[in-house]
Amino acid sequence: MTQVRDIMEKNVITIDYSKTVHDAATTLREKEISFLVIIRDSKPSGIISERDIVRKIAAEDLVASKVTLEEAMSKKFRWVEPDTTIEDAVQKMLNNNIRRLIVLENENLAGVITQTNMTEFLRSKILINGTVENIDSENS
Template identity: 35%
Template sequence: MPLTAAKVLAAKPNGGRTVYTIGKESPVLDAIRLMAEKGVGALVVLADQRIAGIVSERDYARKVELLGRTAGETRVEEIMTTAVRYVEPEQTVDECMALMTEHRMRHLPVLDGGTLSGLISIGDLVKSQIADQQFTISQLEHYIQGTPPTLGRL
């Protein structure tokens, strides 16, 4: 059974249901503070309760700091990515990684029936693949040794 975006979310704290958001008219400084406080690298940007974009630490570094702008006077909508790519829960980790690699993204919203159900990072995907590979190796070792296999998988 392939690893899916839903399984990656399920392995995250709180089942990946916690997604930090910010309004598009908020100052970038508020976005940076929220990311630092929550220990995340990106926020989903909302306008009228709909996804308007995504803003990341990289956006801040490249579109505020490097251009000599101020985070307190620049609005999130001025630096956010508006062409938000997303995946659905049943899409595989391989599909997610291919999309992120092709578009040089580090964060990917997961939409279930058009509703935001989580946000996965490249780190989440790598972690899930490592865990899956470790499980497979463990199963193979048990098979070779003739011992009962370990139950459970991501």
């Protein structure tokens, strides 16, 4: 059974909690990504996403350079361990209506798994299954 460790992104872009939302937005643009893991005392303490910035900063007409990440971040992030099955991770994402899960190993950031990772995994699984079915039908 495939585990989260098999498809997770290991190179996670992080930012310190004391930075501003403007700093985060700049990093999101430069790295062409949609979220950052916020670190405090070397541990993940939250997430800031493009969606958070739109809903919590832009929609409230706040000045991004004056709002700290600690004020704006989503503190109740969901996480899994690297040995969590893909099926369990998908279920956790669906149950919580979220697009990404932080991967923690011994409370340390090990990676992240996103809807995109899941989609790529499922696509390759479908293609492999289709190829196997074609081979089986040719050999019958």
